Amino acid sequence: MRLSELTGCLPFYVMKGPESDPEIVKVCHHHQDVEPGSLFTAIKGEKSDGRFYIEKAIEKGAAAVLSDTEYDLSVPLIMVKQPRHALAYIANHFYDYPSFGLNVIGVTGTNGKTTVTHMVHGVLESAGIKTGIIGTLYMKQGDRIKKSENTTPDSLLLQQTLAEFRDEGSRAAVLEASSHGLSQGRMYGCDVDIAILTNLTQDHLDYHETMEHYKCAKTLLFSQLGHTHVKNAPKFAVLNHDDPFSKEVATATSAHIITYGITSEADVYAKNIHSYSETTSFTICTPSGETDVELRFAGMFNVYNALAAAAVGFVKRIPTGVIAKGLESVSGVPGRFEIVKHNGPYTVIVDYAHTPDSLKNILQAAGEMKPNKLITVIGCGGDRDRAKRPIMAKIACEFADYAVFTSDNPRSEDPKKILRDMEKGVQGNSYISLVDRRAAIKYALKSAEAGDIIIIAGKGHEKYQLINKEKIPFDDKSVAESILNEMLIEDV
Ligand SMILES: CC(=O)N[C@H]1[C@@H](OP(=O)(O)OP(=O)(O)OC[C@H]2O[C@@H](n3ccc(=O)[nH]c3=O)[C@H](O)[C@@H]2O)O[C@H](CO)[C@@H](O)[C@@H]1O[C@H](C)C(=O)N[C@@H](C)C(=O)N[C@H](CCC(=O)O)C(=O)O
Numbered sequence: 416m417r418l419s420e421l422t423g424c425l426p427f428y429v430m431k432g433p434e435s436d437p438e439i440v441k442v443c444h445h446h447q448d449v450e451p452g453s454l455f456t457a458i459k460g461e462k463s464d465g466r467f468y469i470e471k472a473i474e475k476g477a478a479a480v481l482s483d484t485e486y487d488l489s490v491p492l493i494m495v496k497q498p499r500h501a502l503a504y505i506a507n508h509f510y511d512y513p514s515f516g517l518n519v520i521g522v523t524g525t526n527g528k529t530t531v532t533h534m535v536h537g538v539l540e541s542a543g544i545k546t547g548i549i550g551t552l553y554m555k556q557g558d559r560i561k562k563s564e565n566t567t568p569d570s571l572l573l574q575q576t577l578a579e580f581r582d583e584g585s586r587a588a589v590l591e592a593s594s595h596g597l598s599q600g601r602m603y604g605c606d607v608d609i610a611i612l613t614n615l616t617q618d619h620l621d622y623h624e625t626m627e628h629y630k631c632a633k634t635l636l637f638s639q640l641g642h643t644h645v646k647n648a649p650k651f652a653v654l655n656h657d658d659p660f661s662k663e664v665a666t667a668t669s670a671h672i673i674t675y676g677i678t679s680e681a682d683v684y685a686k687n688i689h690s691y692s693e694t695t696s697f698t699i700c701t702p703s704g705e706t707d708v709e710l711r712f713a714g715m716f717n718v719y720n721a722l723a724a725a726a727v728g729f730v731k732r733i734p735t736g737v738i739a740k741g742l743e744s745v746s747g748v749p750g751r752f753e754i755v756k757h758n759g760p761y762t763v764i765v766d767y768a769h770t771p772d773s774l775k776n777i778l779q780a781a782g783e784m785k786p787n788k789l790i791t792v793i794g795c796g797g798d799r800d801r802a803k804r805p806i807m808a809k810i811a812c813e814f815a816d817y818a819v820f821t822s823d824n825p826r827s828e829d830p831k832k833i834l835r836d837m838e839k840g841v842q843g844n845s846y847i848s849l850v851d852r853r854a855a856i857k858y859a860l861k862s863a864e865a866g867d868i869i870i871i872a873g874k875g876h877e878k879y880q881l882i883n884k885e886k887i888p889f890d891d892k893s894v895a896e897s898i899l900n901e902m903l904i905e906d907v
């Protein structure tokens with residue numbers, strides 16, 4: 416594609432440098448990705464600055480550069496005010512507007528996004544709609560999996576992945592819209608058809624600073640809904656009737672609103688809910704009919720997650736029986752309430768709860784399983800919302816019988832300082848702090864007795880610990896398994 420064709424999609428720009436119209440074969444924003452004929456978009460980021468790498472990009476063969484700053488370059492320079500936004504436009508155009516050829520379902524909210532995307536995937540696939548998933552765990556279509564660095568990929572990777580989905584025969588894509596992703600415009604230009612809100616509670620105040628700003632970021636998914644209208648199909652906002660934030664979101668969207676909840680005030684709701692230790696059964700009621708479902712997930716919050724996915728099925732006019740089959744086909748999500756198999760007389764569960772609300776929910780769900788004692792291992796991430804640390808510690812001590820505080824991903828912070836922040840939220844002696852996560856897990860497992868439940872929270876599927884700039888292999892599930900094996904040998 417010629418540079419002039421690519422720049423034609425930009426709302427505003429000024430051309431500087433040599434007057435040529437090179438063929439652009441690739442778009443990139445990291446200098447290491449540059450190949451001859453690339454357009455290098457220079458973005459000033461949080462940690463680094465793409466503008467520092469312009470010369471290197473040209474040395475590697477960049478045919479043109481996009482930047483917000485004027486330089487004297489040997490290749491054409493496209494000057495824009497907001498390079499990140501410009502990249503979103505360009506990526507969309509370069510990959511030929513992939514979201515226009517797909518049914519796009521965006522999921523936002525503090526907790527439950529990954530779970531809901533998998534449930535929506537189950538519902539759509541059971542209706543024969545081939546669907547790709549983009550989120551925290553991966554970018555996945557059928558058996559093809561790409562690792563994801565972010566929950567919501569940057570606009571370039573997002574459009575590229577959606578294009579792959581489209582070109583390989585998917586008819587839908589379900590993706591997680593994180594507040595960071597929304598506020599950084601990673602989804603800008605992505606034509607979402609159905610936007611889902613799971614819930615809103617405290618998180619990410621390090622980045623958004625106030626809950627108001629955090630809400631504004633989340634609301635973007637709904638206020639941007641429908642601004643393209645190219646598909647000539649109605650847009651839907653699927654909102655959690657029982658979360659007060661939904662009322663605010665409802666005022667910010669022109670899309671049709673479908674609510675879900677656990678009372679008949681919602682459009683899609685659950686009745687006859689029965690919780691078991693690893694499953695939940697209930698009846699899903701939609702305006703087009705009812706269906707019974709045996710969900711392979713525990714916890715009331717997963718009933719909400721399932722209802723959100725069922726609401727998508729309803730909107731897509733999928734028969735209720737097929738919706739139920741789709742939900743039942745989802746056997747779990749890696750690192751979410753994942754039971755560690757072993758021969759001991761107690762239950763060990765790995766879960767990704769890393770916010771106050773999710774921790775409370777998961778401990779409550781475990782409490783409903785009537786354990787002898789509920790023990791939790793919990794830490795808080797470094798370089799992330801510090802305000803949530805004492806709150807999470809308090810919740811751990813309130814909803815578990817005993818808590819082992821430990822390191823999550825300390826990143827650039829001193830792990831002992833993070834533990835001190837946590838300890839500020841608690842009194843008494845129903846906890847111990849152990850910096851080393853393996854030692855903490857071992858301590859919890861060694862103190863377990865018959866009938867106890869041990870919840871190892873915070874890192875779920877993560878296969879590493881981020882300590883300073885290092886990514887050290889660490890997997891809660893395999894660490895727990897190896898400790899349990901060691902304990903078995905010691906017992907013999
Ligand atoms: C704070 C933040 O969100 N940062 C994201 C942001 O990075 P950035 O633009 O600030 O990048 P940067 O490293 O400063 O680099 C600036 C530019 O220089 C370029 N560069 C950089 C280095 C170099 O050697 N050469 C080079 O060309 C980079 O390609 C980039 O274009 O854009 C990058 C590309 O989109 C993201 O990968 C990166 O996420 C980082 C890794 C991150 O940790 N983000 C977290 C906070 C986040 O986004 N989390 C949410 C989930 C939250 C939740 O809901 O729980 C998510 O969606 O993942």
Ligand SMILES: Nc1ncnc2c1ncn2[C@@H]1O[C@H](COP(=O)(O)OP(=O)(O)OP(=O)(O)O)[C@@H](O)[C@H]1O
Nearest residue numbers: 525526527528529530551716751766767768773777
């Ligand atoms: N609807 C929900 N409400 C509250 N907590 C939930 C809900 N769904 C899941 N959780 C809890 O939150 C944890 C994370 O769930 P999930 O990965 O689905 O959320 P997420 O929003 O994708 O998280 P992230 O922001 O990291 O991408 C789960 O392990 C569980 O403890």
Ligand SMILES: N[C@H](CCC[C@H](N)C(=O)O)C(=O)O
Nearest residue numbers: 769795796799823824873874
């Ligand atoms: N998407 C979240 C994940 C947090 C996971 C937790 N283990 C931590 O590192 O704090 C974030 O980037 O804030």
Ligand SMILES: [Mg+2]
Nearest residue numbers: 528529551566
């Ligand atoms: Mg997620």
